[in-house]
Every structure is written in structure tokens, then in C-alpha cells.
Amino acid sequence: MAKSPNTTRIQQRNRATILEAALDVFSQNGFRGSTVDQIAKAAGLSKPNLLYYYPTKDAIFKAVMSDLLDTWLDPLRAMDHDGEPLVEIQAYVARKLEMSRDFPRESRLFANEIVQGAPRLLETLSTELKELVDEKTVVIERWMDEGKLNRIHSRHLLFSIWALTQHYADFDIQVRTLMGDEDPFDAAPAFLETLYERLLTPLN
Amino acid sequence: MAKSPNTTRIQQRNRATILEAALDVFSQNGFRGSTVDQIAKAAGLSKPNLLYYYPTKDAIFKAVMSDLLDTWLDPLRAMDHDGEPLVEIQAYVARKLEMSRDFPRESRLFANEIVQGAPRLLETLSTELKELVDEKTVVIERWMDEGKLNRIHSRHLLFSIWALTQHYADFDIQVRTLMGDEDPFDAAPAFLETLYERLLTPLN
DNA sequence: CAGTTATTTGACCAAGTGGTCAAACTGACG
DNA sequence: CGTCAGTTTGACCACTTGGTCAAATAACTG
Numbered sequence: 001m002a003k004s005p006n007t008t009r010i011q012q013r014n015r016a017t018i019l020e021a022a023l024d025v026f027s028q029n030g031f032r033g034s035t036v037d038q039i040a041k042a043a044g045l046s047k048p049n050l051l052y053y054y055p056t057k058d059a060i061f062k063a064v065m066s067d068l069l070d071t072w073l074d075p076l077r078a079m080d081h082d083g084e085p086l087v088e089i090q091a092y093v094a095r096k097l098e099m100s101r102d103f104p105r106e107s108r109l110f111a112n113e114i115v116q117g118a119p120r121l122l123e124t125l126s127t128e129l130k131e132l133v134d135e136k137t138v139v140i141e142r143w144m145d146e147g148k149l150n151r152i153h154s155r156h157l158l159f160s161i162w163a164l165t166q167h168y169a170d171f172d173i174q175v176r177t178l179m180g181d182e183d184p185f186d187a188a189p190a191f192l193e194t195l196y197e198r199l200l201t202p203l204n
Numbered sequence: 205m206a207k208s209p210n211t212t213r214i215q216q217r218n219r220a221t222i223l224e225a226a227l228d229v230f231s232q233n234g235f236r237g238s239t240v241d242q243i244a245k246a247a248g249l250s251k252p253n254l255l256y257y258y259p260t261k262d263a264i265f266k267a268v269m270s271d272l273l274d275t276w277l278d279p280l281r282a283m284d285h286d287g288e289p290l291v292e293i294q295a296y297v298a299r300k301l302e303m304s305r306d307f308p309r310e311s312r313l314f315a316n317e318i319v320q321g322a323p324r325l326l327e328t329l330s331t332e333l334k335e336l337v338d339e340k341t342v343v344i345e346r347w348m349d350e351g352k353l354n355r356i357h358s359r360h361l362l363f364s365i366w367a368l369t370q371h372y373a374d375f376d377i378q379v380r381t382l383m384g385d386e387d388p389f390d391a392a393p394a395f396l397e398t399l400y401e402r403l404l405t406p407l408n
Numbered sequence: 409c410a411g412t413t414a415t416t417t418g419a420c421c422a423a424g425t426g427g428t429c430a431a432a433c434t435g436a437c438g
Numbered sequence: 439c440g441t442c443a444g445t446t447t448g449a450c451c452a453c454t455t456g457g458t459c460a461a462a463t464a465a466c467t468g
Binding site: 028029030031032033108111112114115116117118122125126129130133150152153155156157159160162163164166167168170171173174175177178179184187188190191194195198199 | 232233234235236237312315316318319320321322326329330333334337354356357359360361363364366367368370371372374375377378379381382383388391392394395398399402403
């Protein structure tokens with residue numbers, strides 16, 4: 001081993017615990033609504049100990065966010081330019097819906113941040129996300145040019161996918177309140193598949 | 205005039221100013237993220253003066269919320285059981301979209317609250333809203349039985365309308381960041397009309 | 409084992425927070 | 439003008455919050 005391995009075993013474990021706890025707390029209360037004490041308690045650490053690993057509340061938040069962002073954009077990145085258009089989009093919708101089911105905290109944290117004007121996220125939105133979206137809308141419009149998809153507004157199409165899939169995570173409490181026993185994620189996949197098949201199939 | 209008009213002119217003016225300021229502040233920062241001082245400053249009043257009209261931060265919030273709720277449910281209430289199904293639903297979508305454009309703060313306040321688990325709103329959701337939704341889904345399903353609408357999951361249909369329309373208010377900053385100069389509300393009405401026409405038109 | 413570094417903590421602080429209160433001010437009305 | 443309910447405020451308080459620090463403890467290294 002070299003002189004000083006700048007991350008030890010304990011550090012790795014604690015950092016992971018902290019990020020997990022912070023995701024929990026932040027996604028439930030937003031940034032301002034969360035306290036360092038809450039996160040410390042959720043992580044099973046004392047407050048000074050937590051601040052030994054991340055020096056400020058802001059640093060914790062940034063760490064959670066950057067951890068999250070890549071995962072979040074993956075489904076869109078995975079849309080294959082050379083695939084069958086309808087299949088690719090349906091697969092994207094399905095993946096996004098699965099993420100809402102399996103990672104609702106991440107979705108809510110995102111939503112929380114954007115609803116409040118994305119003060120800590122605007123930079124990323126206007127560079128990384130914009131670039132990705134610009135790239136993918138070009139592809140989608142090519143598909144429409146080739147007559148493989150019904151011609152609609154490509155950006156609004158993406159917005160609709162985000163809105164419809166993330167709604168099940170972000171508004172979970174409302175959705176479940178109104179659906180009673182029935183699990184929203186039972187019928188949602190079929191519903192969205194029907195919706196996008198009808199929306200995107202060319203009439204010719 | 206009677207002995208004591210229990211609301212004076214000054215009271216009416218100040219209460220209105222406060223609710224307006226509170227809506228602004230709450231919708232931007234959520235409940236926990238907002239401070240009484242912020243609201244007081246936004247309303248142009250001293251903090252004790254503000255607390256003279258609403259005794260606690262919680263009371264201000266509740267007042268804003270109950271003011272908001274009726275307005276918020278109106279579009280759905282207005283859906284006419286005896287109208288032409290497709291027309292009624294399209295009109296509902298259009299009204300909801302207009303509300304997102306004209307009252308984005310209200311939409312965001314709502315979103316903020318629900319994303320965080322609706323601690324101050326669950327009661328209303330599970331009674332007033334549930335009742336209204338139950339009533340309207342019955343109507344929608346009757347329309348489907350009559351062959352006037354494509355048969356789909358009626359609750360998910362409502363969720364989709366909320367998700368798609370409110371997205372433009374709640375995620376405004378993201379939508380605008382990605383659309384550049386173009387006003388999202390230019391193309392959104394046509395986009396949603398196409399979407400719901402295709403989704404809801406019976407096949408045969 | 410001793411020495412060194414990494415980790416953990418109790419005690420503390422300054423700023424911000426929701427809320428109180430007595431005193432001052434305002435305005436309508438006889 | 440006097441008066442009295444209605445309105446406004448500066449000063450204040452208890453509590454929470456993000457963050458610091460010196461000292462204690464645990465872990466690793468030779």
C-alpha cells in the first residue's frame with residue numbers, strides 16, 4: 001500500500017450511510033426543511049461526526065445530488081438512435097416508470113428542487129441536461145421525418161414522458177389516496193403503453 | 205350598519221395583502237422553508253402586525269390553502285355529466301392548462317405540499333378530493349360503456365391530465381430552460397389536444 | 409508495545425426562528 | 439374636542455439551527 005490511502009474503509013462506510021440518510025431526509029423535507037441533526041440521527045452518527053465527513057449541509061446536498069444525477073439521466077441516454085422508434089420510446093417510458101417505482105425518493109428530491117426554482121441545479125439543467133435533450137430531440141425528429149412516428153412537438157413529447165412517469169413517484173401520496181387498495185403500478189405500464197402507442201403511431 | 209362589523213376595511217385590505225404575499229413565499233420555499241419575517245416583509249408589514257391578523261405561521265398557511273383549494277377543484281367540478289364526452293374532457297384539459305399558465309404559484313404550492321407527503325392536506329385529499337374523483341370516474345366509465353370513449357383506466361386518465369398540465373407550472377424552470385426562447389404555452393394546447401384525441405377516440 | 413493518525417464526541421456559540429407583550433398610535437364618531 | 443376600539447411597533451424571549459473546537463477515543467503501523 002502507498003503512504004496514505006485517502007479513503008479508508010470507515011470513511012467509505014460512513015459516507016455511504018450519510019448519503020443514504022441524507023437522501024431520505026432531503027427527499028421528504030426539501031433542503032431548507034431538513035436539518036443536519038435529522039440527517040445525523042438518521043445516519044446514526046453525532047452531528048460533529050457527520051460534519052467531519054461533509055463539512056456543511058450544502059456539501060451533503062451537493063454530494064447527494066451529483067450521486068443522483070447520472071442515474072437519473074441514464075434512461076434517456078440509453079435510447080438507441082438506430083433502434084425501432086416506437087420500441088425505443090416505449091422502452092424509455094417503461095424504464096422511467098420503473099425508476100419512479102423503485103427510486104421514488106430520488107424522483108421527489110428532484111421534483112422538490114425544481115419546483116422551488118432549482119437554485120442548486122440550474123447550472124446542470126442548462127448544460128448537461130439541455131445538451132442531452134437537444135441531441136435526443138434531433139433523433140426523434142429524424143424518426144418523424146422518416147414517417148416512423150406521428151409528427152408531434154418533440155420537446156413536449158419528452159416533457160409528457162417525464163410528467164406522466166414521475167407523477168407516480170412525486171404525487172405518490174395523492175395517487176395512492178385516490179386508488180385505495182389498488183397498486184398504481186399495476187395498471188400504469190399498460191396505460192402508458194396504450195397512450196404512447198396511440199399518440200405516436202403514424203396515421204399514413 | 206349593525207353594532208360591530210367584525211371585519212373592517214383595513215382588516216380586509218391587510219388580510220388580502222398577507223395571503224397574496226404568503227402565496228408568493230410559500231410557493232417558492234415550501235412551508236418549512238418559509239419564514240414569518242419573509243412573509244411580513246413581502247406584505248410590507250411588521251412581523252407583530254402580521255401576527256395580529258393571523259396568529260401563527262400555520263394559520264397563514266391554512267388560510268392560503270383553503271383559499272386555494274376551491275379554485276383548484278373547480279375545473280373538474282365543471283365537467284358536465286351530460287355533455288359530449290370528448291368535448292368535456294378536452295375542455296377540462298384546456299382549463300387545467302390555463303390554470304397552470306395563469307396560476308403557477310398555486311400549482312407549485314400544491315405540488316410542494318404533496319411531494320412532501322401532504323402532511324397538512326391529507327385530510328382534504330382523502331375526503332373532498334376523493335369524493336369528487338369517485339363521482340367523476342363513474343361518469344367517465346359510463347361514457348366508456350356507451351362507446352363514446354376508448355376504454356382505458358379512468359383514474360389513470362385523470363392522473364395523466366393532472367400530470368401533463370401541472371407539469372408546465374411545477375417544472376416551469378426546467379421546461380423553459382430546455383425550450384429557450386419558445387414559450388411552452390404556445391404549443392402545449394395543441395399537443396395535449398392531439399394526445400387526448402388519439403387516446404380517447406374509440407377505434408371501431 | 410508506543411506512536412501516530414483517523415475518528416468520535418460533549419460543550420459551546422452566533423444567527424435565525426416563531427411568537428409575546430406592553431406601550432404607542434390611528435381614526436371614526438359623538 | 440375626548441374617547442375608545444382597532445391597529446401598529448420596538449424590544450424581547452425561548453428555542454432551533456448550522457457550525458466550531460479541544461479533548462477523548464479507536465485503529466493502524468512499525
